[in-house]
Amino acid sequence: MAYRAAASVLLLSWISLLPAATQAQGMLPGCRLEGGSLQCVPGLTADPEQQINVLNQEISIDVQREGRITQTIQGLKKFILIGEAKEGELIKAKFDLQGEQINSVDIHWYQRQGDGHWKLVSNRSEENYRISQADRGGSVMAVMVVTTNDGDVKRVSSNVIGPIR
Numbered sequence: 001m002a003y004r005a006a007a008s009v010l011l012l013s014w015i016s017l018l019p020a021a022t023q024a025q026g027m028l029p030g031c032r033l034e035g036g037s038l039q040c041v042p043g044l045t046a047d048p049e050q051q052i053n054v055l056n057q058e059i060s061i062d063v064q065r066e067g068r069i070t071q072t073i074q075g076l077k078k079f080i081l082i083g084e085a086k087e088g089e090l091i092k093a094k095f096d097l098q099g100e101q102i103n104s105v106d107i108h109w110y111q112r113q114g115d116g117h118w119k120l121v122s123n124r125s126e127e128n129y130r131i132s133q134a135d136r137g138g139s140v141m142a143v144m145v146v147t148t149n150d151g152d153v154k155r156v157s158s159n160v161i162g163p164i165r
Helices: 002-023 048-069
Strands: 031-034 037-040 076-082 090-097 102-113 128-130 138-148 153-157
Touching: 076 138, 090 102, 090 138
Parallel strands: none
Antiparallel strands: 031 037, 076 090, 090 128, 102 138, 138 153
16 A cells, blocks of 8 residues: 555656646757757747847848748740759750840859858859759759849749759
């Protein structure tokens, strides 16, 4: 009988400690445990107003970055990548650009692995890109840069090809 009472007390004390352990993750504002590592948004505190301000700032930075890439180019009817997402294949940038004010057109290729950042593949401007072993498991895209006779520079991104086999 004493054995059961001791086991019950031990079990109840262990259960009472459980909520404290499960709440420990929530004690760090703006953080969460993901895949065994702690992921936090920099600058977040327990103050809800400050959390909103920090998150709004992060969102506006992302929108600004996106706006730098996604612009409209007058006279651009289409800009797509055609090809198979396979090592050794040739990806072609197809576009229909009609305009009299165009001074130059450059196409830059970008590659990324998983959800990482896009990285410029080379500084050359080419309409074709051969998928290499380094691209395997990742994705590629192109950015068209058009300079007008007035010196204005506009950019637009293509569709994404990937994941590459």
